[in-house]
Amino acid sequence: MANLRSVRSPVLSQEAVPASSGIRKVFPGKSGTAPERGPNRAVESLIVKGKCGPLQPRRRVSLGSVITESIIGVDNRTRVLETDLTPWRMICALRIVAPLGTFLGTGFLAGPATVITAGHCVYDRVQMGGWATRIEVTPGLNGSQQSFPMMSATTFSTVTDWVDSRDADLDYGAIHLPEAAGATNGYFTTASVTDSDLQDTRVNICGYPGDRGNGVEQWFHQNRVLVATPRRVFYDVDTAGGQSGSPVWMYPDGGSEPVVIGIHAYGIGATPASLNITANSSPRITDDVLEQIVQWSLDDASRFAVTTPPEPTPCVIPQPPTCQPLSV
Amino acid sequence: MCDPATTNVPTPQRVSGRVVDGNGAGVADATVTVESGTAATPEIAIVTGADGSFTVALPEGTFRLGARTRDGRDGKVDLSLPATGALVIVIRRS
Numbered sequence: 233m234a235n236l237r238s239v240r241s242p243v244l245s246q247e248a249v250p251a252s253s254g255i256r257k258v259f260p261g262k263s264g265t266a267p268e269r270g271p272n273r274a275v276e277s278l279i280v281k282g283k284c285g286p287l288q289p290r291r292r293v294s295l296g297s298v299i300t301e302s303i304i305g306v307d308n309r310t311r312v313l314e315t316d317l318t319p320w321r322m323i324c325a326l327r328i329v330a331p332l333g334t335f336l337g338t339g340f341l342a343g344p345a346t347v348i349t350a351g352h353c354v355y356d357r358v359q360m361g362g363w364a365t366r367i368e369v370t371p372g373l374n375g376s377q378q379s380f381p382m383m384s385a386t387t388f389s390t391v392t393d394w395v396d397s398r399d400a401d402l403d404y405g406a407i408h409l410p411e412a413a414g415a416t417n418g419y420f421t422t423a424s425v426t427d428s429d430l431q432d433t434r435v436n437i438c439g440y441p442g443d444r445g446n447g448v449e450q451w452f453h454q455n456r457v458l459v460a461t462p463r464r465v466f467y468d469v470d471t472a473g474g475q476s477g478s479p480v481w482m483y484p485d486g487g488s489e490p491v492v493i494g495i496h497a498y499g500i501g502a503t504p505a506s507l508n509i510t511a512n513s514s515p516r517i518t519d520d521v522l523e524q525i526v527q528w529s530l531d532d533a534s535r536f537a538v539t540t541p542p543e544p545t546p547c548v549i550p551q552p553p554t555c556q557p558l559s560v
Numbered sequence: 561m562c563d564p565a566t567t568n569v570p571t572p573q574r575v576s577g578r579v580v581d582g583n584g585a586g587v588a589d590a591t592v593t594v595e596s597g598t599a600a601t602p603e604i605a606i607v608t609g610a611d612g613s614f615t616v617a618l619p620e621g622t623f624r625l626g627a628r629t630r631d632g633r634d635g636k637v638d639l640s641l642p643a644t645g646a647l648v649i650v651i652r653r654s
Contacts, residue, residue, distance in 0.1 A: 302603060303595075327607075332574075332615055336591060336605035352602040358572050359604065359617035398569040400600065442591035442605025443628055473593030474605035501621075502569065502600035512603075 238524060239355075240389040257424045257519055258491070259526050261342075263318065264418030266380075274314045279490075280434040280454045281483035302471045302499030302512050309470050312438060312450040316379040319490045321372035321417045323479060325440040325447060326407075328353060329368075331361030336447035338439035339407055340479040340492065341371065341419035343529025345536055347385075347407040348422070349477030350497040350515075351394035354405040364388060367407055371417050373440070373448050383411050389528060400502055401463035404495045404515050406528040412536040419529075420479055422492045424522040429484060430460040430493065437469045437496055439478030447474045458509045463518060465494040466503055466511035480514045493517050569600050572617035577647030579612040579627045579635065586612025587651055590629045595636065597623040618643075625649060 303309075312320050324347055326337040339349035347369055355363050370382040390405035438452040445451070451472075459466040465480060480494035494514030503511050515521065579587045592606040592614050599621035608614045608627075616625065622640045627649040635651040 328604075333609065334607040336607060350602065350604075352604060356602070356604075356617070358574060359602070359615075398571065400569050403569070403602070442593045443595070443626060446589075446591045446628055446630055447605055447607075471603060472595075472605075473603050474591070476603040497602060498600060499594070499597075499603055501597050 238389050238527070239392055239395055240387070256426055256429070257522055259342075259422045259522060259529070261322075261419045261421035261489070262344075262414070264321070264414070264416050266316075266321070266416050266418075268317055272314060272317045274312045274317070274320060274452070278310060278312070278452050278454070279436050279483070281486050282434060283432040284434055284456060302473075304468055304470055304500070304510055304512070307470055309441075309444065309451040309453045311444070312452050313374060315372035315374040315377075315450050318418055319420065319481070320438065320450060321380065322414075322420055323372065323438055323440075323450060325370045325373040326353060326477065327368040327370075327447070328360070328364045329366040330356075330364045332359065335360065336440065336442050336474040338475050338477040338496075339369065340477070341414040341417055342422050342492070342525055343419055343533055344412045344414040345409040345532035346414070346419075346525075346529045347409060348479075348495060348525055348528075349405055349407060350495060351390040351403040351405040352497070353477050354388035354407065355390050355395055357395075369407060369409065369413075371413055372450075374450065375445065375448055380413065380417060383409055383413060385409055391524065400498060400513075401515055402521075403497045404521065406525070408528070408532050412533070415536070420481065420492045421489055422517055422522060422525055423484075424517050424519045425482075425484065425491075425493055427460055429482075430457050430465060433457045433482050435465075435467050435469065435493070436481050436490070437467075437471060437475070437478050439471065439475035439496065441472035442474035443472045451475075458511050459507050460516065463516050464513050465516045466507065466509060466513045468511055471496060471499065471512050569602070570619035572601075572619045573641055573643070574615050574617050575639070575641070575643050575647055576613065576615050577625075577637075577649065579608045579614065579649045579651060581651050582653050586610070587627075587629055588612060590627050590651070592616065592625055592627045592649070594618070595624045595626040597621055627651065
């Protein structure tokens with residue numbers, strides 16, 4: 233059982249969050265107060281829902297003994313331009329200033345004043361020299377267009393399993409915002425779902441890669457979950473450096489509400505050979521991870537005069553209808 | 561479902577490098593990413609300093625790094641770790 237003890241820069245240690253067992257839980261998101269102009273063409277044309285059989289066909293590229301890291305075959309990513317609309321405006325570009333340099337990552341609003349990202353975006357002893365000193369967070373950044381203001385954050389959290397052990401299954405963290413941007417932009421629903429929910433589910437991933445647009449453009453791809461282990465989700469979705477911290481989301485009931493089930497963190501190299509798959513991966517939002525996210529969100533929201541939904545309760549997510557097999 | 565497959569990310573080695581243009585001048589504010597590799601690397605991107613310098617943390621293995629300038633030009637370099645010598649990524653002329 234993982235000991236998900238939150239550690240926070242600059243103050244250390246909070247009480248360990250107890251893990252629960254096998255109950256599906258949802259921490260509801262919220263629509264923001266910022267107006268939504270219609271139509272949302274990116275949502276209409278890009279996102280996927282439900283479950284499917286065969287994967288979308290790919291042409292795989294092998295460069296001798298070196299396999300491309302996280303673009304699996306041909307690059308199938310699409311740029312999102314409507315980043316002032318939901319859910320794209322809940323996805324944040326991160327410019328991370330740390331003792332050993334400046335880095336780029338992605339995060340997503342999971343509460344009124346909380347951005348969730350990969351643990352290595354807030355703390356990495358070797359790459360960054362420890363804790364980030366400052367992270368510039370810009371929701372919905374679109375090249376030179378900034379529909380929402382950039383926020384400079386200086387307080388972050390992650391868990392001891394990442395800090396002490398570099399455990400890829402628990403590589404997640406939080407950025408505590410100086411403003412309640414989630415109240416304006418809205419924030420994602422996050423959930424701990426079952427293995428059955430994840431099996432063959434189509435997932436969506438969107439973030440700010442460095443190889444396209446130098447971390448200021450949102451790029452999207454989708455495909456199917458290949459394997460879900462107790463603490464990680466593996467998928468055949470194209471990503472690149474800079475997309476660490478991107479939300480991995482699904483639509484469990486085939487409805488309009490995106491539900492984040494993982495926090496993208498790794499390319500192909502972090503997929504265990506024993507799984508015999510070519511896939512990128514994310515730490516999975518399990519019950520105890522969800523409880524930690526909720527705690528961070530509630531703590532941050534308490535600093536502002538905003539209301540938050542109640543803490544997660546068990547709920548049943550209806551099984552989506554089986555969709556037609558994809559044509560190959 | 562599969563057995564648990566927990567992976568502790570291997571402790572990496574810091575490698576210093578520089579992104580330069582065709583004349584050898586450093587390229588500031590370029591983005592460096594790991595495009596391919598034989599070991600686990602977090603999907604973070606690195607921004608070069610004013611003189612084009614950067615530091616990347618990589619575990620033992622073989623990797624290809626890519627660099628992209630603000631105006632969309634790119635360059636690549638292959639390396640193997642344990643590494644010796646300076647790492648240079650030359651940006652191709654547009």
